[in-house]
Amino acid sequence: MVELDLDLWLTPEDIKGETVVYFSDEGERGVISKPEGVDDIEVFNITVKMPDGSKKIWTMNKTSQRAVAKSYGTGTALWIDRPVTLFATTQNVMGSMKQVIYAKAPETQPPTTTETVV
Numbered sequence: 001m002v003e004l005d006l007d008l009w010l011t012p013e014d015i016k017g018e019t020v021v022y023f024s025d026e027g028e029r030g031v032i033s034k035p036e037g038v039d040d041i042e043v044f045n046i047t048v049k050m051p052d053g054s055k056k057i058w059t060m061n062k063t064s065q066r067a068v069a070k071s072y073g074t075g076t077a078l079w080i081d082r083p084v085t086l087f088a089t090t091q092n093v094m095g096s097m098k099q100v101i102y103a104k105a106p107e108t109q110p111p112t113t114t115e116t117v118v
Helices: 062-072
Strands: 018-023 028-032 041-049 055-059 083-093 096-104
Touching: 062 096
Parallel strands: none
Antiparallel strands: 018 041, 018 083, 028 041, 041 055, 083 096
């Protein structure tokens, strides 16, 4: 029998106020498959180290990707071991009010590289 480790995924309940986490890897692109006739959804998953030392996989939304890229650049390998402040807020997602995790842009200058997001 397969045991699922659902605690691996970052959820809004994991975020208390503003929470500083550190990127643990460069992340990877993925796809959420949808039924035939509906477009699949591209996602970007990246591992973050929580304040208690545990690691969680965060499905990072585009808004948060842009905020972090402004400070650290678009090459996600450059994000490893760097901090980011996360917060959760309620937002309308496809007609339902849900808690969503966002990143605040880190206060630093972007690196001078042309690496692209992984």
